[in-house]
Amino acid sequence: MTAQSITWIAIVGIALTTVLTRGSFVAFAARLRLHPLVEEALRFAPAAVLGAIVVPALCLRHGRVDFSPSNAHLVAGVFAALVMWRTRSMIWAIVAGMGTATLLRLYA
């Protein structure tokens, strides 16, 4: 087999992981009964997953926790969160976050 066809097989394999994970319960196991407590706990999936994505992205720099003001992503992210909290506008939050990150990159 050529390297190219192996790459294509890998691409199809990656696509299958997308279908299997997203479809797991919605498509393939829709009749499966989950325990009511599990269903109840899953209501907190959005807050849990967003925390698990966002907190390390802001607090880790080069693999270490960095709470100093020189951590541009932390400063920009916290500012974006404050703007979101006050305005409830995602557009303003993105403008604030990206603006702060850009200014810190250029001038700090």
Added chain:
Amino acid sequence: MDVEPISARIQWRGAAARAAFRVGVTDIAPAIPATVAWGLVTGVAMAQSSLDLPQAYGLSILAYAGAAQLAALPLLTAHAPLVVTVLTALIANLRFVIYSAALKSEFAMLPFPRRLGLAYLMGDVPFVIYSRQSPQFDRTLRPVYFLGLGLCNIVIWHLGSFAGLIAAGRVPAEWGLDFAGMVALIALLVPLLATRAALAASAVGGAAAIALDSLPAHAGLVVATLAGIVAAFLAEHLSGRGR
């Protein structure tokens, strides 16, 4: 074919369905700039890998999973063993199992092809917005609301991703466009933090994710999310409920 009563009442056409679809598009619209940026970053990374152009487009269209694509790219480039590459993508995609479980009963009344189609449109942003906003819709209108969110998201993401493939070297990494996607997730998180349980979910999920950061292919993300869910559940049951 057995047509179940609720399945017959699901609305895909008509004024109410069109309105719900439009609300879906409107609800996800504020995230468009960030989704374009995130798609762009993924597209640029693929253009700069060893994939040829048909492979890059093929991966983008078939997989439709930014984090999994970015995790698999170095392995594809290095011609790592097939199993390793696919397993890495699987781990990066594993959080979608949690989303799928959370939305299972919402779409259970639909026939299999439609469930599969809606599941394919699942993404971080559509999932979070749907979880928050869907209760305002009648159950018969929720699938078409999700369709509005999901279709808008996939079109926008692919536009960004294709732009990234074409622009390739002309988007400097210093612009930090990938941070735009992160800010959008922050903006989605803030309104969720209205209860003590949700705060516990985020704080514990975040702390666990930091502790598990060294695991490959975002494997820590799934464990951290589960830890956050359990923490929220405990916070809710230990604090309120008459005790």
